Amino acid sequence: MCGIFAYKGDKKNAPELVVNGLKKLEYRGYDSWGVAYRTGNEIKVYKEIGKIGEFDIKAGNEKIDFSANCNLAMGHSRWATHGGVTKENAHPHYSEDKEIAIVHNGIIENYAELKKDLIEKGYKFRSETDTEVIAYLIEDHKDLGFTESVKKAISMLQGRYAIVVMNAHNDALIAARRGSPIIIGKGKNEYFIASDIPAFLEYTREVIYLDDNQMIIIEDEVRFVDLETNKEVKKRIVKIDLDAQSAEKGEFPHFMIKEITEQKETIARAINQDPAKIMEIAAAIKSAYGTYLVGCGTAGKVCLAASYHFAKIAKRHVNFAFGSEFPSLQDFITDKSLVVAVSQSGETADTLDAIEVAKKKGAKVLSIINVEGSSMDRISDYKIYIKAGPEKAVASTKATTAQMAILTLLAYACAGKLDEGKRLLVETASRINDMLNPRYEAHIQKLAQQIKDWESIYVIGKGQNYPMALEAAIKLQEVSYIHAEGFAGGELKHGPIALISKGTPCIVLVANDETKQDILSNAMEIKSRGGYIIGIAPENNDVFDYWIKVPESGNASPIVNIIPVQILAYQLAILRENNPDMPRNLAKSVTVK
Ligand code: F6R
Numbered sequence: 001m002c003g004i005f006a007y008k009g010d011k012k013n014a015p016e017l018v019v020n021g022l023k024k025l026e027y028r029g030y031d032s033w034g035v036a037y038r039t040g041n042e043i044k045v046y047k048e049i050g051k052i053g054e055f056d057i058k059a060g061n062e063k064i065d066f067s068a069n070c071n072l073a074m075g076h077s078r079w080a081t082h083g084g085v086t087k088e089n090a091h092p093h094y095s096e097d098k099e100i101a102i103v104h105n106g107i108i109e110n111y112a113e114l115k116k117d118l119i120e121k122g123y124k125f126r127s128e129t130d131t132e133v134i135a136y137l138i139e140d141h142k143d144l145g146f147t148e149s150v151k152k153a154i155s156m157l158q159g160r161y162a163i164v165v166m167n168a169h170n171d172a173l174i175a176a177r178r179g180s181p182i183i184i185g186k187g188k189n190e191y192f193i194a195s196d197i198p199a200f201l202e203y204t205r206e207v208i209y210l211d212d213n214q215m216i217i218i219e220d221e222v223r224f225v226d227l228e229t230n231k232e233v234k235k236r237i238v239k240i241d242l243d244a245q246s247a248e249k250g251e252f253p254h255f256m257i258k259e260i261t262e263q264k265e266t267i268a269r270a271i272n273q274d275p276a277k278i279m280e281i282a283a284a285i286k287s288a289y290g291t292y293l294v295g296c297g298t299a300g301k302v303c304l305a306a307s308y309h310f311a312k313i314a315k316r317h318v319n320f321a322f323g324s325e326f327p328s329l330q331d332f333i334t335d336k337s338l339v340v341a342v343s344q345s346g347e348t349a350d351t352l353d354a355i356e357v358a359k360k361k362g363a364k365v366l367s368i369i370n371v372e373g374s375s376m377d378r379i380s381d382y383k384i385y386i387k388a389g390p391e392k393a394v395a396s397t398k399a400t401t402a403q404m405a406i407l408t409l410l411a412y413a414c415a416g417k418l419d420e421g422k423r424l425l426v427e428t429a430s431r432i433n434d435m436l437n438p439r440y441e442a443h444i445q446k447l448a449q450q451i452k453d454w455e456s457i458y459v460i461g462k463g464q465n466y467p468m469a470l471e472a473a474i475k476l477q478e479v480s481y482i483h484a485e486g487f488a489g490g491e492l493k494h495g496p497i498a499l500i501s502k503g504t505p506c507i508v509l510v511a512n513d514e515t516k517q518d519i520l521s522n523a524m525e526i527k528s529r530g531g532y533i534i535g536i537a538p539e540n541n542d543v544f545d546y547w548i549k550v551p552e553s554g555n556a557s558p559i560v561n562i563i564p565v566q567i568l569a570y571q572l573a574i575l576r577e578n579n580p581d582m583p584r585n586l587a588k589s590v591t592v593k
Pocket of ligand 1: 296297298299300342343344345346347348351394395396397474475478588589590
């Protein structure tokens with residue numbers, strides 16, 4: 001949520017380099033963007049609403065002078081929290097005297113009080129943002145010098161932040177974090193500061209992860225400071241092996257379809273884990289006095305599906321809560337509990353908040369994450385990397401199925417049947433490989449053509465596939481903008497069936513198990529009221545008006561059943577001329593509560 005990128009080094013085209021880096025972070029927020037750089041003793045700030053790198057000249061906006069000889073710049077892509085999508089609210093923000101500029105990701109919870117105090121002192125604000133308050137606080141303490149004034153301002157903030165600050169008087173660049181990511185890329189005589197690694201991957205693989213309450217000060221020398229003790233700290237340089245290519249679209253028109261297609265490999269990669277480690281974690285689940293699965297959005301639906309797996313496969317009751325709801329359940333948490341946090345980014349604020357709550361109670365935390373080095377990675381007792389590679393499209397696809405695969409494997413491990421689980425998932429991965437081909441996509445595209453103008457789509461599932469019905473609805477909502485809702489098949493007759501009219505598209509997720517007859521009966525109930533039944537199932541059935549075949553896959557059916565819906569959502573987005581990679585109002589990494 002909001003992308004930050006800054007550069008200081010030998011290269012003389014810093015503003016251009018920053019704009020290009022921001023484009024790689026666009027998935028984190030894309031309603032407006034801006035860049036600041038220093039020329040002489042002046043900071044220039046450019047801001048725009050809309051696509052990164054495009055200037056609205058007609059609106060009288062100036063273009064960034066890319067020919068400026070400049071080796072220090074910073075930029076921001078925004079997902080609005082405080083204040084609407086306007087040029088004034090876009091970052092970077094100046095201090096009132098324009099001698100400080102700042103970019104920020106996060107939310108300052110006490111900004112209103114701080115702003116009130118500053119207004120009383122006579123400061124006049126230009127934007128509605130919480131960020132501008134930080135710039136003004138720094139200005140208010142400028143007598144302390146640049147570094148100390150930034151420290152002082154930070155000490156007054158409550159909430160989460162990742163900030164980068166520059167000043168008009170020298171070439172210093174300062175970044176600090178609490179709760180939102182900051183990753184430093186170290187090149188030869190140059191430093192990159194970013195919210196995520198892809199921003200600088202083409203320049204360096206050497207990274208330094210800034211921890212919470214730490215600051216980096218880049219002047220002639222580079223220093224790291226622990227803000228709690230005010231002492232300098234040494235940081236480790238980590239070599240990462242992400243290749244720049246995997247963070248690009250390549251021959252695909254969009255990241256979303258690239259990432260859907262990558263599921264040919266990602267499921268097999270996810271389950272390729274050290275068996276001893278999986279057994280150790282299974283033992284921790286079994287010995288915990290209460291295990292809680294926690295995640296948000298799609299990751300939350302994966303958790304809910306996993307709770308069915310643990311019940312069915314491992315005969316264990318495992319609780320589930322959305323990250324944002326977990327604090328309300330905290331009275332049940334003890335130092336014997338285990339919290340399993342599921343997250344692609346490892347940075348979702350609501351999930352991090354749940355972890356914080358659990359840790360305060362002494363509970364142990366297992367994170368199942370994609371992004372190594374992320375906040376969850378750094379604060380968890382156990383971690384499993386899902387190894388899906390960078391997921392750039394806002395709508396999660398390959399991370400979803402990789403998370404499902406790991407949790408299925410863990411359920412089997414808890415049942416003492418790790419090898420059986422692995423065999424099932426390896427076979428499923430290979431069947432998905434066969435399933436994902438242009439003919440299959442064309443079959444789903446034909447359906448998309450038929451239903452693209454409907455106002456609503458409903459999805460039903462039962463058992464392990466009920467959470468997948470909820471996930472299917474999220475996928476359809478976020479990229480097609482068609483109203484979509486998921487239900488437990490048996491629940492329809494208790495109310496929602498009133499929504500069905502002639503032709504209403506209803507997707508039915510079917511597994512070849514004990515739930516099959518019931519869900520087919522539910523489909524029949526919808527059909528009898530005029531609904532158009534789209535069956536996603538291993539076998540065809542008379543009740544289906546349109547059948548999308550999926551491979552028979554036993555307890556892995558939630559994984560195979562969600563993939564055709566991902567493709568359908570993508571096709572609907574294209575037909576409705578939406579950008580599937582950057583749906584409106586959303587951002588990839590939700591680092592605000
Ligand atoms: C929807 C989607 C979101 C995320 C949610 C949690 O397609 O991707 O619902 O699942 O924001 O994000 P992570 O997994 O990064 O914690």
